[in-house]
Amino acid sequence: MPDFPQLEALTQALLAAAARSGADQADAVAVAASAVSVDVRAGGLEHAERAEGVEIGLRVLLGGRQACVSASDHSERTITEMAARAVAMAREAPVDDTLGLAEPDQLARDTDSRRLDLIDNSPEPDPATLQDRALRAEAAALAVEGVSKTESASASHSMTRFWLGASNGFSAGYGRSSHSLSTVAITGEGLRMERDWAGESRLHASDMPSPEEIGRLAGERTIARRGARKPPTGAFPILYDERVSGGLISHLVNAVSGTAIARGASWLRNALGEAVLPPGFDLYENPHLPRRGGSRLFDAEGLATAPRLIVADGILQGWTLDLATGRKLGMPSTASAMRSAGSPPSPGVTNLELTAGPLSRDQMIREMGRGLVVTSMLGASINATTGDYSRGAAGFWVENGEIAYAVNECTIAGNLRQMLSHITAANDLPDWRALRVPSLLVEGMTVAGG
Known part of the structure; x- marks a missing residue:
């Protein structure tokens, strides 16, 4: 080499x-x-x-x-x-x-x-x-x-x-x-x-x-998946297991990309300075963590990277920008440029962490009473402009605060702005991932099962 x-x-x-x-x-x-x-x-x-x-x-x-x-x-x-x-x-x-x-x-x-x-x-x-x-x-x-x-x-x-x-x-x-x-x-x-x-x-x-x-x-x-079947249909709380909860936060990350904001194609295009998560939640980017896959001292345009808060106490602090999208929006780059050999720079993020909560995943399952724990996602229909959200899911059905049976065929739906404003985090923050997000409980989503 x-x-x-x-x-x-x-x-x-x-x-x-x-x-x-x-x-x-x-x-x-x-x-x-x-x-x-x-x-x-x-x-x-x-x-x-x-x-x-x-x-x-x-x-x-x-x-x-x-x-x-x-x-x-x-x-x-x-x-x-x-x-x-x-x-x-x-x-x-x-x-x-x-x-x-x-x-x-x-x-x-x-x-x-x-x-x-x-x-x-x-x-x-x-x-x-x-x-x-x-x-x-x-x-x-x-x-x-x-x-x-x-x-x-x-x-x-x-x-x-x-x-x-x-x-x-x-x-x-x-x-x-x-x-x-x-x-x-x-x-x-x-x-x-x-x-x-x-x-x-x-x-x-x-x-x-x-x-x-x-x-x-x-x-x-x-x-644990033996005997999986469809869940009931209705409005229920959904617990996104830490295996998939990062995907939920990635929709927020994509919505605050300078590329989407400059095009006006984001469900958060008017949300700068507004609450996008509940109070107490920070979404923190740190590109300087040792031994982590996304770490880097400079971005793809040669600018020095630095830790930053994308969301602080639930409030959106800023967009993710490279030089071009920053100039379009009249803002400085956040040193977020990424690129491959055959493409121009575009904004992206590395090493994100969402604030964890005080309760364990099992405690949250007990408190949710009846609902769905999602452990894998299948396909997606996301409206980038409105935030309307629909995805296939599999996981486990919860009755009386305990896992009752595995679920393998259902659809969950909601609106991302509303969903993210009503999340509760567990304390199971995973280590080593580029997107560190604990299990997240979302209230009142629609489940379409059997």
Whole structure:
């Protein structure tokens, strides 16, 4: 895999080619990635795969116009052709006066990401090691009484190095490793078959749960789903388990993206400074957490990242902005730009955490009396402008404060603004996830079952 000096040299070659082709401004990325994955089933190897490559991307700006090109070949000829093609495309693009690179005094000064500890420096696991992890997880799932078989058990490792260079003088990069392990278990046969899964991912192997923990959890979750059926229809409280509660908050996050706000296509477009969560709730972004997958010292436009409150005590504090959406809205960037090799920057978030509550998940189930605990979601119909919400769901029906039976076919519906203004959080805030959200109780949603 190319090292950082090689990736930096590629971005500088792209910038030089863009200047020769007539670009006013340009930025370039070079991404080197390698990945190996192993799938097992029934105690044997089912599939193994290794991939490795380098992708380069160039964005040129010319008189308020922009164009992006990318390639997996990084020869001198390809770089020259990319620059010429990008400039030709930009000349045909519509004018947008909000486009442009950061000013030099806006750029991050601290770009040494080693303090974030994003790379696992222990030996890279070979396929045999990954296969052993997957087999151990599968065996632990099969050891749970009632599990009939596994659908799969998978282990993987990847390493990515990223470098960003721009004609405004910015040049920096970082790397990131990843270890993952997951298992899908099955109980029953035919139409009475149910399945569930467990999986985890970490930057460092030493932070991973054991394969036995992951396999056993997959098996236990699967056994709990035996005898699943449809719930009743009506208006009931719904407890979003911490496995899926992050998806509910992600709808809020998407609604405060500068892209959606600038287009007027958000159900929170007029909510700045208003209550979007109940009092006491903070939604906090911290891109500087060590050993976390979303951490970074600078964004995809070279601006220094910083912790920020998106929601404070229930009140929406601001939008998520890159340079272009910030200029459209007359606001500074929140250093939230993200990009791939073939696309321009757009705003995004990393390492979010929602305030947890005082009660355990089990206590909240007891207090809800009768309703639905959702543990998985199926499909979605979300109106981005109105916030009207409808999703397929599966989980468990609660009667008299106790789980009565598993549920596998129902639809839940409501309006996101109303739903989020009436949430109660449990204390089971999960660790290690990019979106850390505890189980959330939402009052009075519509359940369509049998």
